Amino acid sequence: MAKNISFTIKYWKQNGPKDKGHFDTHEMKNIPDDTSFLEMLDILNEELIEEGKEPFVFDHDCREGICGMCSLYINGTPHGKTATGATTCQLYMRRFKDGCTITVEPWRSAAFPVIKDCMVDRSAFDKIIQAGGYTSVRTGQPQDANAILIPKQDADEAMDCATCIGCGACVAACKNGSAMLFISSKVSQLALLPQGKPEAAKRVKAMVARMDELGFGNCTNTRACEAVCPKNETIANIARLNREFLKAKAKD
Amino acid sequence: MSVTGLALILFLTFHACMNVAALFSADAYNAICGFLGANWYAVAATAALAALVALHFIFAIILTLQNRKARGNNRYAVSTKVNEGKVEWASKNMFVLGLIVCLGLLLHLWGFWYNMMFAELAGCESQISPTDGYGWIVYNFHDRPGACIFAALYIVWLAALWFHLSHGMWSAFQTLGASGKTWLKRVKLISLIWNTIVILMFVVVVVYFALGFGSCGECTSACGDACQQAAECGAAC
Ligand code: HEM
Ligand code: SF4
Ligand code: FES
Numbered sequence: 001m002a003k004n005i006s007f008t009i010k011y012w013k014q015n016g017p018k019d020k021g022h023f024d025t026h027e028m029k030n031i032p033d034d035t036s037f038l039e040m041l042d043i044l045n046e047e048l049i050e051e052g053k054e055p056f057v058f059d060h061d062c063r064e065g066i067c068g069m070c071s072l073y074i075n076g077t078p079h080g081k082t083a084t085g086a087t088t089c090q091l092y093m094r095r096f097k098d099g100c101t102i103t104v105e106p107w108r109s110a111a112f113p114v115i116k117d118c119m120v121d122r123s124a125f126d127k128i129i130q131a132g133g134y135t136s137v138r139t140g141q142p143q144d145a146n147a148i149l150i151p152k153q154d155a156d157e158a159m160d161c162a163t164c165i166g167c168g169a170c171v172a173a174c175k176n177g178s179a180m181l182f183i184s185s186k187v188s189q190l191a192l193l194p195q196g197k198p199e200a201a202k203r204v205k206a207m208v209a210r211m212d213e214l215g216f217g218n219c220t221n222t223r224a225c226e227a228v229c230p231k232n233e234t235i236a237n238i239a240r241l242n243r244e245f246l247k248a249k250a251k252d
Numbered sequence: 253m254s255v256t257g258l259a260l261i262l263f264l265t266f267h268a269c270m271n272v273a274a275l276f277s278a279d280a281y282n283a284i285c286g287f288l289g290a291n292w293y294a295v296a297a298t299a300a301l302a303a304l305v306a307l308h309f310i311f312a313i314i315l316t317l318q319n320r321k322a323r324g325n326n327r328y329a330v331s332t333k334v335n336e337g338k339v340e341w342a343s344k345n346m347f348v349l350g351l352i353v354c355l356g357l358l359l360h361l362w363g364f365w366y367n368m369m370f371a372e373l374a375g376c377e378s379q380i381s382p383t384d385g386y387g388w389i390v391y392n393f394h395d396r397p398g399a400c401i402f403a404a405l406y407i408v409w410l411a412a413l414w415f416h417l418s419h420g421m422w423s424a425f426q427t428l429g430a431s432g433k434t435w436l437k438r439v440k441l442i443s444l445i446w447n448t449i450v451i452l453m454f455v456v457v458v459v460y461f462a463l464g465f466g467s468c469g470e471c472t473s474a475c476g477d478a479c480q481q482a483a484e485c486g487a488a489c
Contacts, residue, residue, distance in 0.1 A: 023329065076330040103330045110324035173332065175344060177322030217322030218315050220346065221423040227338035235426065236433040243429030 004030040005098040009044060011056050012105045017113035017121075023103075024056075033094040037080070038063060038070065040093055057117035058104075063089040065230070068165030071172070072118055073105040078169035078228045087167065087230045107172035111179070111215050122168050124214045125182060129166075131210035132203035133186045135195050154192050161189035163231040170225035170233075176217035181225035183207055184241035185233045191244055201248035208245055253315065254424035256308040261421060261450075263301060264413075268453035275460055278386040285385030290372040298369065309354070316347050342419040349416040356409025363392045363402065386466075393461035403462035410454050417447040 006029045014021030026047065031040055038060050045055040061069035070088040074080035079088045080095070096102060106118040113121050164185035171179050187204050190196025196203070219238060226234050274281040288294040342349065364385075372382040380387040393403045421443035425431050431439050460466060 021326075073328060073330075076328065076332050105328055105330070108324060108326040108328055110322050175323060176319035177324065178319070215322055217319035219427075220315075220319070220343065221419070221426050222339050222343040224332070224339050234433070236431070236436060239426050239429050239431040239436070241429075242427055246429055 002032045002034045005033055005093060005096060006030060007096060007099060008101040009040075010101055010103045011044075011118070013054075013056070013117055014106070014114045015116065017115070019114075021114070031093055033092070033096075035093045036063070036089065037072075037074070037091040037093065038089050057115075057119045059119045060089060065090045066165060068167040071107050071120060071122075071167060071169070073107060073172060075103055078107065078172045079167070079230050085230045085232045087165070090230075107168055109168075109171045109174075109177040111177060112168060112171065120168075122166070124216070125166050125168060125179070127214060128179070128183060128207055128210050129186065132199070132206035133190070135190060135199060148194050150193060158189050158192040161185045161192065161233065161237055164189075164229075164233050165231060167230065169228045169230060171216065173224040173228040174217065175222060175224065176220055177215075178219045178225075179211055179216040180219040180238050180241065181229060181233050181235070183211055184235075184237035187241050187244060188237045191240065200244060201251055204241065204244045205248050208241075253308065253311050254427040256304050256311065257420050257424045259304050260308060261417065261424075261447075263304075265446075265450050268450045271457045272453050274386060274389055274457055274466070278466075281386045281389075282384060285368070286383050289383055290369060294369070295373070298365075305357070309350070312347060312350055340419055342415040343423070346416060346419060349412050352412035353409065353416055356405070356412065359402075359405055359409065364388055389457070389461050390466060393458060394464055394466075399462065403458050406458045407455065410451050410458070414447060414451045417451070418444065421447050 006027070008025055009028055010023045010025045012021060013024050026044060028040065028044065028047075031043065035043070038058075041056065041058060048055050059069045059071050061067045063070070065087045068087075070079075072079070072088045074088065074091070079086065080091045082091065082095070104118060106112075106114050107120045107122075111124045115121050162185075164182060166182060168179075168182070170181035171177055187207060190203065191200050221235065221238075223235055226232075270281075270284050273284060288297075367378065367380070367388055368382045368385065370376075371378060376382070380391055391399075393399055393406075396402065422431070422436075422440045425439045425443070426436070
């Protein structure tokens with residue numbers, strides 16, 4: 001049985017990267033607890049518009065946990081992290097208590113400047129992928145499906161790494177603003193497969209160089225990233241990235 | 253950070269083993285001190301060690317500044333809940349812990365190195381011979397004025413070092429890529445055990461001498477020369 005809850009929402013307003021920003025608050029009344037967090041924000045925006053106020057800006061797209069667009073730092077945790085790992089769009093109001101205050105902030109990290117309110121510019125991630133997070137595919141006849149055999153374990157591990165949706169929660173949680181969990185997942189998903197091997201050394205060097213250029217911080221292994229990742233990526237990926245990087249450098 | 257850090261741990265391990273010798277025999281300890289006195293290889297090793305600490309420290313400053321900048325000036329209003337139970341306290345305070353280690357290091361250099369290697373090199377005269385390491389231990393931890401405070405500061409220093417290494421040691425392996433899904437747990441456990449044993453070896457020596465074992469009262473003839481000199485000095489103070 002769904003029940004309704006009422007609570008105070010404290011949400012971040014900011015007019016651009018240079019603006020100082022501030023919190024606004026709004027009383028939410030009788031929200032069914034099977035409402036999703038983003039649906040709740042839609043309701044908030046309708047109420048704000050009715051009151052003649054400016055709506056609250058936040059990122060979202062698929063609303064089913066696969067695109068990586070939703071962000072939001074909810075009550076001190078990116079994605080309001082649940083025990084099993086979920087994105088903000090997969091978070092439901094039943095996780096909150098009647099009468100509570102919910103504080104919503106943007107990802108705060110120098111490499112992710114605020115565009116407006118809680119929408120931040122994560123194009124730095126795209127630039128890192130452009131630096132090498134792909135395999136160069138030559139067109140022509142498709143290969144026989146059995147031509148390249150891949151152990152099941154490797155395929156599974158590569159798939160686990162590939163589930164990283166590039167949301168940036170890892171950077172948002174990191175005291176060093178480091179993007180290592182993201183990059184290590186992207187390097188790993190290719191490094192683990194034979195298709196990724198030919199370009200492995202070039203890829204890892206290019207992606208790491210781009211990351212440094214874009215002003216992400218250095219990893220000190222605090223593990224805040226893996227504690228918040230909605231896709232449960234682990235720092236074992238970071239160890240692999242370091243290994244791949246050292247191997248590539250040693251070859252030079 | 254990782255390479256210099258691991259090299260420093262290796263040094264600490266040797267140093268700890270050498271200190272433990274003082275628990276068993278003053279002569280054995282002093283023989284080691286003599287071997288590591290003012291000869292070219294000991295001086296060269298000391299210089300290399302100083303360079304390691306300097307490099308580690310300089311990288312620590314550069315990396316910490318870069319990380320502050322990457323983090324940006326905007327602080328979260330609700331401080332992170334991420335850290336609860338998941339992020340180790342030491343990992344967030346490596347720089348501060350490192351600074352405490354640095355201060356302890358200065359105390360150590362003043363209490364021992366200045367009186368021993370430096371004194372020997374500079375040819376200074378003192379009541380305890382610069383080669384009598386055992387005598388200096390007894391003096392610093394038991395006989396000197398304020399020896400209790402000296403020993404207590406050592407314990408604080410070693411505690412800070414333990415915390416620094418409780419994160420630093422496995423972190424160094426992780427940084428060098430020597431870790432992974434199955435090995436992370438093992439590396440963490442091995443690091444914890446190694447680190448704890450090394451620090452305990454240091455602590456035991458400090459406590460042993462601070463409590464007065466190893467001073468003249470307990471072992472009149474065994475420690476001989478070293479003990480007499482320490483006693484004379486103690487009386488003089
Ligand atoms: C006996 C002295 C010391 C030893 C054995 C030692 C050892 C280590 C080790 C093994 C690491 C891990 C490296 C890595 O994760 O890549 C580390 C990191 C670090 N150390 Fe030290 N250290 C010592 C003194 C200092 C001093 C004097 C400072 C100066 C403030 C310092 C500051 C740091 C910082 C900021 C880090 C980086 C944090 C991190 O990677 O998690 N350390 N240290
Ligand atoms: S590693 Fe996890 S937290 Fe980081 S971008 Fe990928 S999915 Fe998001
Ligand atoms: S909106 Fe696509 S992952 Fe949340």
